[in-house]
Amino acid sequence: MTAPNAELAAPEPQFGGTPVHLRLLALAPALAAEVAARLLDRLPAHHALPPEQLRGEITRQVERCVRAFVDVMRTGRPPGEDDLARIRESSARRADEGVPLESVVGAYHLGAQLCAARLLAEAAPADLPDIATAQDRLLGYLRVVSCAVAAGYVQERQAALGDEQVARQALLSRLLEGGDPRAAADRAGIRLPDRYVVLALAIGPHPDESRPGVNRSVAARRKLRRLRAELERSRPDGVPLAALAADGGTVLLPTSGPLDRDTLTALVERLGRACGAPLVAGATSAPPSAVADAARLAAEVRQLATATGRGGGLHLLDDVLLAYQLSRPGPAREALASLLAPLTDRPELLDTLRAFLACGLDRRRTAARLLVHPNTVDYRLRRTTHLTGLDTVRGPDLLTLHAALTALDTTGT
Structure with missing residues (x-):
C-alpha cells in the first residue's frame, strides 16, 4: 500500500550537485529586494501603497515567502499552517487597502517566477530530472499559497461588504422613515445627492x-x-x-x-x-x-x-x-364603485367593460382581446347597460362607467 505522501519522499533536487534550497537560501536577501522592486514595475496597484509599507511589511512578507519556498524545495512539503496564516492575514490587509485580488495573487506568482528564473539560470542539461522535481514543487507551492491568498482576501471582503451593506440599509431605512439621513449617510460613507x-x-x-x-x-x-x-x-x-x-x-x-x-x-x-x-x-x-x-x-x-x-x-x-x-378615499369613490355592484357576480361583464374601454370602444378589438365573437361583446355590453342603467355608447354614461370602474379597481389600493 502506498503511503499518502509517498510523492514527497523524492530526493531534494540539486543543480550541479548543490541542493536547490541552499542556492535559494543564499539568494534570499537579493531575491526579496528584487521581488519588492518588481511589484511596482509589473503590478501597478501596489503604487497606491505607502512607500514605508513597501519597504517594511511587504518586503518582510516577501522574505518570509522566499524562505517558505526554500523549505518546500528542501522537504517537498507544502507551507505549514503558520506560514499560510501569515499569507491569509497579509492578503486580508491588501483587501482592506483596496488592492485588487489579481494583483495580490500576481505578487506571489511573480515572486515564484523570479525564484525559478534565478535557479534555472544555474541549471545544466544534466539536471533535467531535478528541474522536473523543482518544477513540481513550485507548482504545489503556488497551488497552496494561491488558495490561502484567495481565502484571506475573500473573507475580508465579505466582512467589509457585510458592514457596508448594513450601513447602506440603515441609510435606506432612515430615508424611508423620513428622519434626518445625514448621520446615517456619514456612517455609510455616502454623500447624499x-x-x-x-x-x-x-x-x-x-x-x-x-x-x-x-x-x-x-x-x-x-x-x-x-x-x-x-x-x-x-x-x-x-x-x-x-x-x-x-x-x-x-x-x-x-x-x-x-x-x-x-x-x-x-x-x-x-x-x-x-x-x-x-x-x-x-x-x-x-x-x-x-x-x-x-x-x-x-x-x-x-x-x-x-x-x-x-x-x-x-x-x-x-x-x-x-x-x-378617483382612488382617494371618500364618499365619492364609494358611490362610484357602487354603481357597478350589479356586476360583481358577473366577472365576464366586468372584464368585457374593462377591455372595451381599454380598446378605445372598438368592439372588434375587444373581441380579439377576449378571444370571443363580436356579437358576444355586444350582448355583454347590453347586459351591462341593463343591470347598471348606464349606456356603454352614450358619452356622459361612458365617462361615469370609466370613473366607476376605476374606483372599483382601485378600492383598497
Missing part, C-alpha cells in the same frame, strides 16, 4: 420559478442578483440603495437633475431583461428629506398602473392622474 429617483418595483416570477425540478427560492435569488448587478452598472450619479424581495421592493437612485422619463424607461427595460421577469415600476423623484413621501407616491402609482391594466414598464403620476384622484 441633490435628489433621489424613487422606484417602486413589482417583479413578476422568472420562468425558472415555476419549472418542475427547479428550486424556486434559488431561481428567485438568482433573479434578484441579476437585477442588483444591473442596478450597480447603472449608477452614473452615485450609490443606489435598494430593499428588494422576490416580488418587488423600493430602489433609490441618486440623481443631480430632474426626472428623465426616457432614461428611466430604458433603465426599467434593462432591469427587466437582466432579471428575466416582467417589471412594473412606479417612479417619482424627491430630495432626501422628502423620500418617505415620494416612496409612498411611487408605490401608489405602481399599484394604480397594475389595477387599471396599464401593463408593465415605467409609470409616472401623469400616467394615472385620473385613477389617482
Whole structure:
C-alpha cells in the first residue's frame, strides 16, 4: 500500500550537485529586494501603497515567502499552517487597502517566477530530472499559497461588504422613515445627492420559478442578483440603495437633475431583461428629506398602473392622474364603485367593460382581446347597460362607467 505522501519522499533536487534550497537560501536577501522592486514595475496597484509599507511589511512578507519556498524545495512539503496564516492575514490587509485580488495573487506568482528564473539560470542539461522535481514543487507551492491568498482576501471582503451593506440599509431605512439621513449617510460613507429617483418595483416570477425540478427560492435569488448587478452598472450619479424581495421592493437612485422619463424607461427595460421577469415600476423623484413621501407616491402609482391594466414598464403620476384622484378615499369613490355592484357576480361583464374601454370602444378589438365573437361583446355590453342603467355608447354614461370602474379597481389600493 502506498503511503499518502509517498510523492514527497523524492530526493531534494540539486543543480550541479548543490541542493536547490541552499542556492535559494543564499539568494534570499537579493531575491526579496528584487521581488519588492518588481511589484511596482509589473503590478501597478501596489503604487497606491505607502512607500514605508513597501519597504517594511511587504518586503518582510516577501522574505518570509522566499524562505517558505526554500523549505518546500528542501522537504517537498507544502507551507505549514503558520506560514499560510501569515499569507491569509497579509492578503486580508491588501483587501482592506483596496488592492485588487489579481494583483495580490500576481505578487506571489511573480515572486515564484523570479525564484525559478534565478535557479534555472544555474541549471545544466544534466539536471533535467531535478528541474522536473523543482518544477513540481513550485507548482504545489503556488497551488497552496494561491488558495490561502484567495481565502484571506475573500473573507475580508465579505466582512467589509457585510458592514457596508448594513450601513447602506440603515441609510435606506432612515430615508424611508423620513428622519434626518445625514448621520446615517456619514456612517455609510455616502454623500447624499441633490435628489433621489424613487422606484417602486413589482417583479413578476422568472420562468425558472415555476419549472418542475427547479428550486424556486434559488431561481428567485438568482433573479434578484441579476437585477442588483444591473442596478450597480447603472449608477452614473452615485450609490443606489435598494430593499428588494422576490416580488418587488423600493430602489433609490441618486440623481443631480430632474426626472428623465426616457432614461428611466430604458433603465426599467434593462432591469427587466437582466432579471428575466416582467417589471412594473412606479417612479417619482424627491430630495432626501422628502423620500418617505415620494416612496409612498411611487408605490401608489405602481399599484394604480397594475389595477387599471396599464401593463408593465415605467409609470409616472401623469400616467394615472385620473385613477389617482378617483382612488382617494371618500364618499365619492364609494358611490362610484357602487354603481357597478350589479356586476360583481358577473366577472365576464366586468372584464368585457374593462377591455372595451381599454380598446378605445372598438368592439372588434375587444373581441380579439377576449378571444370571443363580436356579437358576444355586444350582448355583454347590453347586459351591462341593463343591470347598471348606464349606456356603454352614450358619452356622459361612458365617462361615469370609466370613473366607476376605476374606483372599483382601485378600492383598497
